[in-house]
Amino acid sequence: MTTDLINRLAKIVGPGFVSGEAEERYLYSMDPGTMPAAAPDAVVMPANTEEVQQVILLANELKVPIVPMGAGLVLSGLTRALRGGIIVDMKRMNHIIEVNPQSRYAVVEGGASQGMLKSYLKKHHPQLKHSMPDAPPIATMAGNVCIHGSGHLSVLGGSHSDMLTGMEVVLPSGEIIRTGSCSVSGEWFARSPLPDLSGLFVGWAGTTGIVTRLGIKLFPSYKHNDVLIFVAEDADLMPEIISRLTSTQVAEDMTPWMSPKPAWAKGFLHINIAYGAHTKKELIFKRNLLQASVREYIDQKIAGFLPLPPPQKGRFLEIPSPDLARFADLRKGGGFEYVGALMAIEHFPQAYRAGLAIAEKFNVSYSLGSRIIGAGHCMMFFFAYAFNRADAEDVKRASDALEATNEAALKIGGIPWKAEEPAQKQIIDKMDPNTFALMDRIRSVLDPNQIMNPGNWEK
Amino acid sequence: MKSIKFNPDLCVNCETIDCLMKCQYVTFSDIAEAREEKLKINDGKDSRVLHECLTCYSCQEYCPYDNNPFFLLVERQEEKGVLPAPKPIVEEQLRMMAPKGRITKQAVSGPVVDMCAFPMLTGCVRGKLFEGASTIVGTDIFCNIMWLHFAKNSTIRERVPQMIDNIMSFYLKDSDTNELVCFHDECYGTYTSVADAYGIEVPFKPIHQFDYYNQRLDILKDHIKPINAKIVYQRPCSNRLCPQTDQVLDEIFEKIGAERVPRKYDRENALCCGGVPRAHQRDELADELVEKNINDMLSVGATYCVFNCPFCMATLGQEVAEQGLMPILVSDLVQIALGE
Ligand SMILES: Cc1cc2nc3c(=O)[nH]c(=O)nc-3n(C[C@H](O)[C@H](O)[C@H](O)COP(=O)(O)OP(=O)(O)OC[C@H]3O[C@@H](n4cnc5c(N)ncnc54)[C@H](O)[C@@H]3O)c2cc1C
Ligand code: SF4
Ligand code: SF4
Numbered sequence: 001m002t003t004d005l006i007n008r009l010a011k012i013v014g015p016g017f018v019s020g021e022a023e024e025r026y027l028y029s030m031d032p033g034t035m036p037a038a039a040p041d042a043v044v045m046p047a048n049t050e051e052v053q054q055v056i057l058l059a060n061e062l063k064v065p066i067v068p069m070g071a072g073l074v075l076s077g078l079t080r081a082l083r084g085g086i087i088v089d090m091k092r093m094n095h096i097i098e099v100n101p102q103s104r105y106a107v108v109e110g111g112a113s114q115g116m117l118k119s120y121l122k123k124h125h126p127q128l129k130h131s132m133p134d135a136p137p138i139a140t141m142a143g144n145v146c147i148h149g150s151g152h153l154s155v156l157g158g159s160h161s162d163m164l165t166g167m168e169v170v171l172p173s174g175e176i177i178r179t180g181s182c183s184v185s186g187e188w189f190a191r192s193p194l195p196d197l198s199g200l201f202v203g204w205a206g207t208t209g210i211v212t213r214l215g216i217k218l219f220p221s222y223k224h225n226d227v228l229i230f231v232a233e234d235a236d237l238m239p240e241i242i243s244r245l246t247s248t249q250v251a252e253d254m255t256p257w258m259s260p261k262p263a264w265a266k267g268f269l270h271i272n273i274a275y276g277a278h279t280k281k282e283l284i285f286k287r288n289l290l291q292a293s294v295r296e297y298i299d300q301k302i303a304g305f306l307p308l309p310p311p312q313k314g315r316f317l318e319i320p321s322p323d324l325a326r327f328a329d330l331r332k333g334g335g336f337e338y339v340g341a342l343m344a345i346e347h348f349p350q351a352y353r354a355g356l357a358i359a360e361k362f363n364v365s366y367s368l369g370s371r372i373i374g375a376g377h378c379m380m381f382f383f384a385y386a387f388n389r390a391d392a393e394d395v396k397r398a399s400d401a402l403e404a405t406n407e408a409a410l411k412i413g414g415i416p417w418k419a420e421e422p423a424q425k426q427i428i429d430k431m432d433p434n435t436f437a438l439m440d441r442i443r444s445v446l447d448p449n450q451i452m453n454p455g456n457w458e459k
Numbered sequence: 460m461k462s463i464k465f466n467p468d469l470c471v472n473c474e475t476i477d478c479l480m481k482c483q484y485v486t487f488s489d490i491a492e493a494r495e496e497k498l499k500i501n502d503g504k505d506s507r508v509l510h511e512c513l514t515c516y517s518c519q520e521y522c523p524y525d526n527n528p529f530f531l532l533v534e535r536q537e538e539k540g541v542l543p544a545p546k547p548i549v550e551e552q553l554r555m556m557a558p559k560g561r562i563t564k565q566a567v568s569g570p571v572v573d574m575c576a577f578p579m580l581t582g583c584v585r586g587k588l589f590e591g592a593s594t595i596v597g598t599d600i601f602c603n604i605m606w607l608h609f610a611k612n613s614t615i616r617e618r619v620p621q622m623i624d625n626i627m628s629f630y631l632k633d634s635d636t637n638e639l640v641c642f643h644d645e646c647y648g649t650y651t652s653v654a655d656a657y658g659i660e661v662p663f664k665p666i667h668q669f670d671y672y673n674q675r676l677d678i679l680k681d682h683i684k685p686i687n688a689k690i691v692y693q694r695p696c697s698n699r700l701c702p703q704t705d706q707v708l709d710e711i712f713e714k715i716g717a718e719r720v721p722r723k724y725d726r727e728n729a730l731c732c733g734g735v736p737r738a739h740q741r742d743e744l745a746d747e748l749v750e751k752n753i754n755d756m757l758s759v760g761a762t763y764c765v766f767n768c769p770f771c772m773a774t775l776g777q778e779v780a781e782q783g784l785m786p787i788l789v790s791d792l793v794q795i796a797l798g799e
Binding site for chain 2: 287298
């Protein structure tokens, strides 16, 4: 059967872009997180939408699972082939199809990476940028939007799925459909005013179709950029501080961080606030607005902005930020995973304390932080644990800590983001049963043969 | 704890109250008001000066009797809990700059150049100017004078003797020299002015970088190629603790053919670079100081903006460069003149 599968896939994509070899199956069986390996039977790299369609039709015919994959950097094991089958690696579909500078959107293929779009814009449209996550630049736009990612413009524009303007998707049954304005006018400017079908494909962990194109919003790229770091000692003040800073509507990105390393930072709560402007005057005006919003705390001397001479700001302005990747290597051995939980801002102090308690209990290297989404509308609070992949005990410790964190996040009122398979079950347990029943009904309509990334979002 | 060396009678009889009357950042309606505020400070009472002070060090230089007005002011700020900067900002910096205990014995021989806590500056110690020099660096020998900006005399008292002890026992004791060339003006100020006023013993002989360059230039005079350029100079706060070195700088400039163009904010009238007010959360004042400094520099038409203090250069350097002046440290300018 596998040979037959490989041969038939080779007919679709060409023999150079399919493999059932042990090496590839091993490499594709895991991601850098803690989830156990699960190998596919085959890996395929389609070049265009039609090839994706044919692969899906073949999978339906053979009743073989399909797992869509971008860069496989989600960290929570969502691109593992839990029931075997075909991993569809989208990296060959990496074209930037269109940039509309006036209406500020880009249309890219389903395997186009963050780094590619960034450098394309820098070269061809230096006045525009998109919201980069801090993931390595090879991470794909589609993979990130599909998990409701967030990034360097998330205070300005919300989560990356909020920046989505439309999609082309190959459904599990093989039809090619479009969502958003492009389904009517051929232009990719918005998801409104139509019934919002894009929602059928984001947050589903690749269980509802393969995105072959997507439109995303672009934003002005500023000549002058700055970062402020606000420091406080009392976690209970954080929700109000965040609320005040975001009320200025000036920041592009706000990322609180609390880390025991470097040693000087331990016990303090920091917020990096990035903002930009076309002129220096405008930049100073924006800085003044941000500072004025929290002046009360400064005057009480209980919080303030870290003095950073211009040469020291460079590393905080790097996009993607190198800090998480650096942390990932803390224990050597390259293991790193975090629970990111979406939650309301007011839960910041609880989440912070829960993170500290869990790190202590499981004796794991930790880094806590969050990314503010929208004008303080919610946040992605992350609890990151580094571990040595070569040390089974260390992996187990991190994995236990992650499970406890998911539980704590749910208890606080948060929801684990891009949840790994066991955490999906924890979420489903808390979910309104009617909501889950609807999810199941939608899937049975879209995917009658249950071939799309099975094992995810299941009870 | 030794108290700051200071004589209240000198102030009572002082005719000018120069320490406050010349202050560029706190203003007084007349000398009577300045006197009243100064006497309040001396008597340990609250004074608005304690709250408005920019910690620019200048009153140390303005006082004609060397009566340590600035050191006393910092003492009073700490006693009264007047924090020039928010507590977490001070606390984090206290930790960042704390001795890390990573110091190890290292054989050094003269000239031994103290780079303070800043390893990135050690690259400046090169060429003929520093021939045969050893450098020492790290938070275990940090001069700790910065705490004057944060009402932390207690940290100075606690850490400076420890640093001095480290310098002696890890480096100088077994070396061929008892002299320490201070690359950073602040270190020199610590081991001379601060140590004297706070009653801290210094067993080695601190040498100011300018004195060192000046002597080296005499030795290397055949190598000097005058740079024949106009320069403006940004005088740092710590130089108020050793004003005599400003004349030495003039000699250096003359020897290397650099014309120190007079500008409004130089010498006794030097203006803060803007770095410290940012730590004090007074960014708008800092912006104003940067603008005044830059406009003043530009108005006199120079090629280089010469810095004594690396922190001033970090604060102003980018802005200076954007305006077409080349920011440079004194040592690098001297090295250009030496053909390096
Ligand atoms: C150091 C580090 C920092 C990170 N920082 C951030 C951050 O700041 N913000 C953030 O959002 N994330 C971050 N991440 C998490 C993750 O790497 C990113 O979200 C990344 O963009 C995921 O993209 P990917 O291409 O790797 O997706 P994958 O891991 O390949 O896929 C993610 C999910 O989407 C599905 N999928 C992928 N492509 C398609 C497609 N074409 N059609 C349908 N489904 C698809 C997959 O099946 C899977 O369920 C970080 C990760 C690391 C390692
Ligand atoms: S400190 Fe000096 S200048 Fe100030 S009042 Fe006393 S003696 Fe006069
Ligand atoms: S240190 Fe400077 S600002 Fe403070 S009182 Fe003295 S001269 Fe004025």
